[in-house]
Amino acid sequence: MTTLGEALIGLLEAHGVDTVFGIPGVHTVELYRGLARSRIRHVTPRHEQGAAFMADGYARASGRPGVAFVITGPGLTNAITAMGQARADSVPMLVISGVNALPTLGKGLGFLHELPDQRGMMQTVAMFSQRIVEPAELPAALSRAFALFSSERPGPVHIEIPIDVMALPAEGLAPLDKGLAPPPPDPGAVAEAARLASAARRPLILAGGGAKRTEAALLRLAERLGAPVVQTTNARGLMHGHALTVPASPSLPAVRELMAGSDLVIAAGTEFGPTDYDMYGDDGFVVPPALVRIDIDAAQLARHPATVSIKADCAAALEALLARLPANAAPAPDGAARASTAREAAFAGLDAALREQIKVVETIRDALPGAIIVGDSTQPVYAANLFYDHDRPGGWFNAATGFGALGYGPPAAIGAALAVPEAPVVCLSGDGGFQFTLPEIGAALEAGAPVIFVVWNNRGYREIETSMRAVDVEPVGVSPAPPDFAKLAEAYGIAAERLAGPQGLADALIRARAAGKPVLIEISVE
Structure with a gap:
């Protein structure tokens, strides 16, 4: 008989998971039944918070979701801090936990590791939290998680499996879709952004964490427009040493001056969060009046309305924008000089x-x-x-x-x-x-x-x-x-x-x- 715990391991393998970080306990023993025979490597941290932080680092370095196994109750509450960090930084993380037996949940009977409402607690930090009450639900739950990781703003997802459900028969469970592609950028929005970019004489690009895997397209766009590229913390490493790069915080006066002097700002994959744009809390950041925003998350776009908003993956949007720019348009002639001035002034101001x-x-x-x-x-x-x-x-x-x-x-x-x-x-x-x-x-x-x-x-x-x-x-x-x-x-x-x-x-x-x-x-x- 294949149990649900064993089926879980096979489904994770089908979704491309090769590493799991976790500390086994009596509430997750059944999740480990098939692990030793699988291709998945298990790494044991010294604390459940470490398991989720390891999953975070794995995801940021590889671009693939990090996965953690934790026990119900204290194991999960230990991991919630790392899940909060992953949510803030849009890191794909799957946390799979146990929970007490279905008939006991919410009754306050004093079972080991019992919480009044574990899933309700997790819904406050996870992108979504789902409880598996019968084996047939697991493939769809995993599919939903991996679809979110690949097609929306990623973050931590929580799936909990009651200890009495883990051991149920689960023959024949097959993976559903392994992921979805992000929606393509709206052609009308791209065309309008291209029109604004073509007319700009002092363009500027702000690159956030959502753009960190788009260096080739970002570089081509920057050189095509003659636009300095300011990188937030999570975008550092893009365009290293390039004449147009400005690897400085948008909270610094010199970078704010660069933004204020630009007649068009293209913000790619950045949420305008205060820890990047107003880290000193002086309210000195002003959303640029002529602004093109690219973000995969509609909620983020709504928080700072722009002249043109493009809901899409950064790479797809930048490629689409490049395709709509006139082939014979000359780049702004002073982009490198503007970038150099900003770099020198930003460093000198420290x-x-x-x-x-x-x-x-x-x-x-x-x-x-x-x-x-x-x-x-x-x-x-x-x-x-x-x-x-x-x-x-x-x-x-x-x-x-x-x-x-x-x-x-x-x-x-x-x-x-x-x-x-x-x-x-x-x-x-x-x-x-x-x-x-x-x-x-x-x-x-x-x-x-x-x-x-x-x-x-x-x-x-x-x-x-x-x-x-x-x-x-x-x-x-x-x-x-x-x-x-x-x-x-x-x-x-x-x-x-x-x-x-x-x-x-x-x-x-x-x-x-x-x-x-x-x-x-x-x-x-x-």
């Missing part, structure tokens, strides 16, 4: 400490070309989110924007390393955030994920302390004593190196990469 922290990130990039750098909320990451030109599309991401979950870096970097094993993967974390998920370094070693963990140790939450002092609040609670990270790493069987400042970081990174296994580098900061 204080010396920020510029030094950006150099640390540039050292990582230059020592390990093509690396994926996964950040946590720490000073060099904050600084590089303001200004930094990465050399790999989609290779710079962190949790210091959007939901802002601390402790994201280590497990997300493990997921990224397993998704793209040929790329160097660096986790850049602070001593405070690293302690949130420090035990996951053991999972990295066990899974064979050669992540280089770089810990920026300034002995506390320095960004929060600075914020307190800026408003005359006496700092309290911002100096948690860090442990000896090198000794902890060695206790897990991981080699470690301590640096007295950023000097020597490049050589340490090269040594760590050559080791071919997890390594910890601690940078002690005065």
Whole structure:
């Protein structure tokens, strides 16, 4: 007899899933029945939050949905923080959990891991949450999830299976459609956008996370129009080193000045969120009056109405726009000069400490070309989110924007390393955030994920302390004593190196990469 748990594994394989992150428990035993005989790799984190963060990093690095298995109750509530981060950053994530037996749900009988309404709780953060009450429902539920991942704005999806349903017979369950294509862009909207773009003399492109896999089309459009390209945090790595690239935050005065001086702004895959466009909370961001927006999500388009709105996948919309532009139209002659002025002014506007922290990130990039750098909320990451030109599309991401979950870096970097094993993967974390998920370094070693963990140790939450002092609040609670990270790493069987400042970081990174296994580098900061 094939049980529903076994059928689930086969259906996931049919949808292309090759890795699952999870911690088994008595409420998910039946989900694991077919796993050992499948082609799916199981990775065991040290905490369910780590499982979902790993799924997030896997998805961002690979472009494929990350999948996590968690138990009902505390397993799922542990994962909900990571699901919140995935929702904020439009990351495709499938979380499959158990739940108590159907006849007991909602009755408050005191069963192990019981919640009053688990699915109701998950509906507040997941794109949708569905309970499977009979085996025949599972193929459609999975099809719905993978269709959302491929044709709409992605995010976390939750499917829960009661423990008494997991073991039911489920012979002959077959996958439905594996996914859908996004709707094509409206020809009329594309034609109007092309008309505006052809007439613009000072065009500008804003690229968000939705455009991070569209570099070829984005580059062609930018060169065709002579338009500088400003990248939000989740778009960094696009057009690295190009004369038209502006790898600087739209919250900076120089970038806002560039936007204000443009007669047309094309916003591709960016939601205009405050953590990108108004991170200082000064209300200085103004939606451009002449605006073409491209977004796969109609709700996002409605939040900031534009002159022309194109509901479509970014790649399809950019290709369609390119096809409608006049072949003989000359690009704006001063695009490169405008981009250069904005870059120089944006960097010059940063204080010396920020510029030094950006150099640390540039050292990582230059020592390990093509690396994926996964950040946590720490000073060099904050600084590089303001200004930094990465050399790999989609290779710079962190949790210091959007939901802002601390402790994201280590497990997300493990997921990224397993998704793209040929790329160097660096986790850049602070001593405070690293302690949130420090035990996951053991999972990295066990899974064979050669992540280089770089810990920026300034002995506390320095960004929060600075914020307190800026408003005359006496700092309290911002100096948690860090442990000896090198000794902890060695206790897990991981080699470690301590640096007295950023000097020597490049050589340490090269040594760590050559080791071919997890390594910890601690940078002690005065």
